[in-house]
Amino acid sequence: MGTREGTITVGLDPGLRRLALGTLLGAYPGPVPPDWAVDLVADGLAGHTLFGTNVHDPAQVAATTAALRQGRPDVVIAIDEEGGDVTRLAHATGSPYPGNAALGAIGDVALTRRVYEAIGGELAALGVTVNLAPTVDVNTADENPVIGTRSFGADPVRVAAHSAAAVAGLQSTGVAACAKHFPGHGATVADSHHELPTVDVPLDLLRRRDLPPFAAVVAAGAQAVMTAHIRVPALTADGPATFSRAVLVDLLRTEVGFTGAVITDALEMKGAAVAAGGIGPAAVRALAAGADLLCIGAKVDADLIEQVAAEIVAALDDGRLDRARVEEAAGRAAALAAWTRGAGRAPTEGDTDLGYAAARRAVRVEGVLGELGRPLVVQLYAASTMAEGRVPWGLGPHLADVEEVRVVAAEADPESLRRLAGERPIVLVGRHLHRLSGGPELVGALAARHAVTVVEMGWPAQWRPTGVRAFVTTYGASHANGRAAAEALGLAG
Template sequence: MVIDHGLRRLALGTLLGALPGQVAPPWAMSLLADGLAGFTLFGRNAETPEQLAGMTAALRAGRGDVVVAIDEEGGDVTRLEHRTGSAYPGNAALGVVDDPELTRAVYAAIGADLAATGVTLDLAPVVDVNTADDNPVIGTRSFGASTALVARHAAAAVAGLQEAGVSACAKHFPGHGATVRDSHLELPTVDVPLSVLRERDVPPFAAAIAAGARAVMTAHIRVPALTGDEPATFSRGALSLLRDELGFDGVIVTDALEMTAAAAAAGGVPRAAVRALAAGADLLCLGSRVDAALVEAVVAEIAVGTEDGRLALGDLERAVSRTAELASPGTAFGTQRDQSLGLVTARRAVRVEGSLEDLGSPLVVQLVGAQSAVAGRVPWGLAPHLDGIEHIAVVASTASAADLVARAGGRPIIVVGQRVHQSPADRALIEALPATVVVEMGWPSAWRPAGIRAFVTTHGASWANGRAAAEVLGLA
């Protein structure tokens, strides 16, 4: 079909694409010139801060008001430091320290790093209240399980980012913290009365909005009392709660439409785009796998949607108007990165139960498993911080406790893992080892194996968390 030029530009003005490498290809620059709102950057786009700054400068040369977005949460989810792990601890560590001014300072430092590379929109902070210990997708990305705690840190994080000149995007509305399913893979359901949602999950978003958050991201979760059978991203009821009840007049951003919980529910990314816009979203994250053909397919479906009644032209125009305002970032205050801030914070977040005396030169065993769909292949653990200490990585389901004991040869064994309470194999291996020290770098739980020497909780798996753990163990 032939799409009217003005309508095509409107449709493009609601879309965040993605780039395949460290230089924007010609098709991306062409779409940008035609009106594409901007791009979401991923680890593959960031080799060094200098390279990334050059890439974003080239995008702005293509069009000065381009939106350059990134998921830089600190902690376990980092794009700028995906090769080493983040120098900042994430939200769970900030929450357990519970110093909102420190949270503001950490997010201001993250914002300064982003501003220096030309990023204008940080798809952070996560303001979900993590009430499900087995939550597979939020966990340490959350400030905690207390609504009041999450709310005060949500406000502090937004303030820190935006005083650095980078727009904040509070996520994932109306609250992803009570889910036990991963929305990258399926559509999770939070089956609670609307009163519970308002009391437990919504207040942190209200706090972020009161702090001036310029954007809020929708969640691909189903809340029957609010969204019916739809994910919140496609629910006018959910987005009306955000607009009308919370008074949010900024940009509503969708989580990635390529995620199974959105794409499968709608019958593909193009149809998902129309449904999200019709529900009241303004800026659509298409996902990480984007090319010109996908963008054009989405544009064509949006155009058809305005003709067949699925999408009102006025709603499309309002979305573009809001997104255009987001393209103008605030004024950065220009502070330089405090190299010690992240480590100082991570140290304050470490909790030790038991005795760490006489560890000597232990065997450090890291339990490895499937990579996170959110964090990707980001290094974690103690290995970068050990000097002359033997370190091995094992898969618990195929490891032998007897072999590890033999290898240790009488030395203490330190087992490092993430969310070990969720893995029967991890738990069984730890319980079969004598007098072990366990280092939990994921979301903490009440599980404690009998007979261990000590249990160390870091509240995150960033580079800073790993360094702090190595220090408290006397290994760094």
């Protein structure tokens, strides 16, 4: 495949290398784009995705996007800024906006549009051109480890309405929306970052349950759709949807009618890389299936980008890829970039007050809160997904003169916590408590002999503990959700 000198792979046809680069969405480490990241953009790389490690503060992000544009003015600069539990701009503190589950629970599509317009305004002001959002999956599995609060809910009609509103709000600011994850990740009980999940359902169920939100965002003009690394046996046999023409061409383009750019979920994820035998082969298979812009992932350097480009060129040489297909893909990626530079869309200001107000509207209280005074707040440790990253969550930042302890549910001793609380009531805070190891047992043991209020900041499953004073649901764990919960409990500073 040739050897690499600087940012150019020796032995590759320059025209084919540029063509291959035009289908790739790279990434780089740190807050300052290294020279190779900018040089590859000048050589034809479609663009880069920004992750939390690339974000320190707004001024730095604006400088970053300006630096990338030095490589080429129409570079695609993408980010995962869903609000709620998935944020890159606010990864150090938590998002000032509630996520999709909270917005879906409120049920006000006009509010959803305004929240996404506010998010889009912030991104546009910083020079970001594509938001890898909204998540439009219908979350029908309470055990879903990767979607959950990122979804507008479990009802396809409600999810479709809010998804269309989110796209309209976001794109009104000139930031392209990328609806994800086609053909629907909401029924999975595995995380495609770590394995290949399976959704084994008949096509008619997929059409009724999972496809309506995608039809709605296509009708709303979504500029991009992201693929899912999930196996749907009725369509994909043993491989992921990302590698399936039946999914990307027959279903998405022909049946749903999408004409924009198809962006893959990160090819470094095991749901794709393992299935293909590596990131390079995964890129070839995704292009052959009908994908246009290939998101390599977060752990990327110049060598990896060159290796993937070289694999695409080799596939053009040996017949695994047709040149017309790659030219079509690069053309759609370029058209996406051109749309974001279109005239008539001025950046708007973000509105974090809107986010906090929306989070308050989402809080639901079952039972009686009463007067808590100064309770003992017990936050249960919950691992974050790779999509979320390690973003702070909970009531801690919002508490006024209230003691808080953090424990691992499966290792916590109920009697020790009761002694620590003394006469004070306990407020127990968790995420996805119904599936947290030791979580339901700890709640039950505490509630049997103590006044306990539970705050659920994850996906609101059907599980409810017995014996608790109240059960509070926030529909997410963003900074805004945490403040809203603290206010509802009368504990906010």
